[in-house]
Amino acid sequence: MERTFACDVNKSTESNLMVRGWIHKIHDLGQITFIHLRDKTGIVQLVIDKELRENLRLEMSIEACGERVINEKAPKGVEIQVKELKVLGKAHYDKLPFEINSYKQKASLEKQLDFRSLSLRAPKVRAIFKVQEEIAEAFKNYLKSLRFSEIHTPKIISSSTEGGSEMFTVSYFDRRAFLSQSPQFYKQMMVGAGFERVFEIGHAYRAELHNTWRHLNEYVSLDVEMGFIKDEFDIMDVEEGFINYLYAHLRETCKDELALYNITLPEVVKIPRMPLSEAQELLLEKFNKKSPVGNIDAEGEIILSKYVKETYDSDFIFLTKYPVSKRPMYTMPDENLPGMTRSFDLIFKGLEITTGGQRIHDYEMLKSNIEKFGLNPDDFSFYLDSFRYGMPPHGGFAIGLERLTMKILGLENIREATLLPRDMKRLEP
Amino acid sequence: MERTFACDVNKSTESNLMVRGWIHKIHDLGQITFIHLRDKTGIVQLVIDKELRENLRLEMSIEACGERVINEKAPKGVEIQVKELKVLGKAHYDKLPFEINSYKQKASLEKQLDFRSLSLRAPKVRAIFKVQEEIAEAFKNYLKSLRFSEIHTPKIISSSTEGGSEMFTVSYFDRRAFLSQSPQFYKQMMVGAGFERVFEIGHAYRAELHNTWRHLNEYVSLDVEMGFIKDEFDIMDVEEGFINYLYAHLRETCKDELALYNITLPEVVKIPRMPLSEAQELLLEKFNKKSPVGNIDAEGEIILSKYVKETYDSDFIFLTKYPVSKRPMYTMPDENLPGMTRSFDLIFKGLEITTGGQRIHDYEMLKSNIEKFGLNPDDFSFYLDSFRYGMPPHGGFAIGLERLTMKILGLENIREATLLPRDMKRLEP
Structure with a gap:
């Protein structure tokens, strides 16, 4: 049978x-x-x-x-x-570590993670990963409909992507290598290599010394890069289009799962766009909240999101025009706003889920910008050289899959949105 | 406009x-x-x-x-x-490193890889990655149609999957960790965690000291694991079904690309299944080719494939029933053939592209098998413990995406089927 x-x-x-x-x-x-x-x-x-x-x-x-x-x-x-x-x-246990057939999980998150093959059996926990799978599916389907190609780029790299620290080191035969923080360089190179529009769903690694509710040391990055754009607003349009496509897709494929979490997704998402400096002023004037230079902090993100929700009925806000000093060396400066860049963040319900923007595409400009940042162009030659052959204007963004999952379902800890999380203390299971 | x-x-x-x-x-x-x-x-x-x-x-x-x-x-x-x-x-070069508009690429593979954002522009090179993308797409679509779920599992792990060597080590804060050779343990755990049927498209790492035409140190593994099976033949059926689905998909989506490589894919693929011992005997009797104990070597794979092509008109052959001593400790022994396991390899045009089989699902049996292999069950407790709670019979397989791409298109070197290959000598671009 x-x-x-x-x-x-x-x-x-x-x-x-x-x-x-x-x-x-x-x-x-x-x-x-x-x-x-x-x-x-x-x-x-x-x-x-x-x-x-x-x-x-x-x-x-x-x-x-x-x-x-x-x-x-x-x-x-x-x-x-x-x-x-x-x-x-067969069952080979004296007593289950926790009940999995009760509606409310009583075990601590740590204990659930220790017994992950058991905690995932609870329908409400399982639902998180159904939603997560459909997020990745929607990401892929949406981008394919716009003629993006899926790529797989190396995670073992020879040098830091952005001259930064916070990299895990790997013993690579007789050399030292690193785990990639982002496919940034490679996705740009693939745009230039004729793919024009690419996306990658792959792991990214951050050796950050943070053990918080919103940090993972290994996460899945949804990366996008697009050639032949006019400016960074083309990129924001693609991301806004994705969010709308995603919500329609989830309403269709995850009805029961969303219901388990009492989530109703809006029919139309129109994302307000606000220059960073304006957001900083607004926080100061309306909420007496000071921001760090060239950014807003985690508390500011939460206050701002609340304000945006009340004022524009939006769970999202694009912050635009970050200063040169706060963005990586490949970020396109804004010729109309000296000191500013054509970059943006996307804040979703009080949490940054995306950094994106237009990149420098001219070889000479990129080379001189690398120098301006106090870095040595020779250290980036494999990247820089690919700008010699007609690199078109381009830009992109990345979304953390677990952060997006967490925020859509209103989870409290990013580990809940990870099958088998890796953090400073956890390498198992 | x-x-x-x-x-x-x-x-x-x-x-x-x-x-x-x-x-x-x-x-x-x-x-x-x-x-x-x-x-x-x-x-x-x-x-x-x-x-x-x-x-x-x-x-x-x-x-x-x-x-x-x-x-x-x-x-x-x-x-x-x-x-x-x-x-x-703009162009910022004196002379292009090689022509990319001639039908035949004259530059060496090494040079093409050095200038990867340029060599990928050649339509015939680009075609490889269109085919590769559609292979992954077909894999996903086929498995989703059979109710498999896509998962993402950690690549930083605390211990070797199979007690073996050939792992890259990672400095993980104050600990030593490894890069995963395979999601083997995790895909099994996810079957047991209620996903029942899972697949993963993700990187796998092998610190093998081989610099050959068929080895990469970082590759994309197409992994499958399926619960509630009868035996390993259920798994072979899924893989054979995939190959047929894949060929139909490629004929539809990659007509031009296949034509560039003069490839005609057969309408129906029926894969012969032969016990390893029979293949060894056949090699010895018909071709005077000796095989190593419990396996056939690379030369044997080529001879056998030629024989199978001539005899059965098949580019594929499943070799079954490998001995216990040649398979990992989680492999299900065959109760009808003492010393043998319920495992298989898939050989495609002279190259092994898959290892698969049924796994042990009973806690006590797995524990005692770990001991039989001279390993300590305590070292595998995070894995072993997940077998305490009704793990169903299950099995799976993995296909190397680059190997499959290479063999479908008749490429000579696996690096041709990799956007940015990693081998013993190459960490850039």
Whole structure:
């Protein structure tokens, strides 16, 4: 007999079915027992006789065959009256570390992460990764519809992308190498190599000494780079288009998951755009909140987002025109605003989820900018040389997949949006 | 005016068009000049007057506006008579390192890799990565149609996956960590965590001291793991199904690219399955070729593939039933063939592109197998513990994306199928 998935039991026209999954709940009622069987797609109710009940324990995996019967009281109105039952995966525990069939998870996040293959079984936890998968899917589909190509670039690199610190070092045969903080150089190079429009879904590494609710040392970066643009606003248009596409996609593919988190996504997202200096002034004047030079801090992001939500009914805001001193050496200066760049951040519900902008595309200008930043162009020759052959105007952005997931679902800690997080203290599981 | 891509010029109904791209060829004919303009999607012919010709050089990027005119002699029968022309990306070179508009690339592979943003512009090189992108797309689409979920697992890990050597070490804050050779443990754990069926498209790292045509130290692994299987043949069926899906997908999406390489993909792929011992005997008896214990070597793979092609008209062969001593500790022993396992390799045109099989799913059996292999179960506790909670029977396989690309297109060196290869000597670009 072919296996039927839980989500298909209701609409099946077979009278006898075979299902497989894990024992989610056991409810003994004397002669018979109700079992909620959980598989990848949902939960189905089994009814079993006493003799089959023996030896069954929560979270075992089983295969059950039986008759499909209408029962209004069962979840989704159907149950299976089991005739044959086989244990596929045994239980080898004294006591489960925590309940996974209760609506509210009582175990601490640390404990959930320690027992990740168990905590992920809880439908509400599993839902996070369904949403995350669909975010990446929407990102890919949207960009492909605009003729972007997917690329895979190296994560082991010979030198720092931006002359910065906070890199993990790798012993690479007899040399020292680094783990890439971003595919920045490579995505630009691929634009110039004739791909024109590229995206990458790949790991990025930050050796930051932060153990906070919003930092991971290894995360998935959704990277975009686009050639033949007019200016940085073309890039913001692409990102705004993505957010709209994403929300429509999630409404369609993650209805149940969004409902579990009480999330309603707006039909249309129109993202206000505000120069950084204006945001700083606004914070100071309206909220007496001072900002650091050339940026706003985490508290400022939260206050500003609240203001933007109340004033423009938007969960997002683009901050534009960051100063040269606060952006990497490849950032395009704004010829109309001395000291400023054609760059932006995207703040989503109080958290920065994107940095982006137009890049310098002229070889001489880039070379002289590298020098202005006190760096040696020779250290960047493999990158710089690719600007010798007609590099077109271009720009791009990157979104942290886990941050976007966290903020869409209103999670409190970015580790919740990571299958197997890596932070300063955690390398396992 | 909106930009028109080269591939759309022919079918456009506008009389005036704007195009953008790189100058692929310049052909001066006295008063007028023909230019082949290359963009992401193809090549379009421009006709320009003498005064616009000045300062134009190969591989500059430009924007051109003009009238769309039918000309039977132009590629695809249409050309643009240019009225306005703007240089977008200047040339900063004395001489191009190599020609990129000749059909046959004369530069050595090393030189092409040194100037990667230039060599990738050659249409025949670019075609490799169009095919590669569609391979990954087909992999994803096929598996999603079978209800597999895409996952992202950590590449920084605390210990070796299989107790083996050949790992790159990473300085992880005050600890030593490693770059993952394979998501093996994690994909199994995610099956057990309720995902049931997972795939990952991600980097894998091998610190192998090999600098050959078929080895990379960083590559993209197409990983699959599937729960609730009967045995390893379920896994081979999934892989065979993928190959058939892939070929149909490539025939549809990469017609021009396959033609550039003179590749015709068969309509149906039925992969013969042969126990390893039988293949070894066959090699010895028919070709006087001895094999190492429990495997066949690279030469044997080539001879066998030739034989299989002639005998079964198949470019592929599954070798099955490898001995316990040659497979990792998590491999399921075959209870009907003492000393053998439920594992397989897939050989494609003389090269191993896959290792796969059924895994041990019972906690006690896995623990005792780890011990049998002379390893300490405590070193694998984060992995082993996830087998305590009803791990179902499961198995999987992995395909090297670059190897598959190389073999489909008949390339000679795996570096050709890698945007930016990493090997013992190469960390740049």
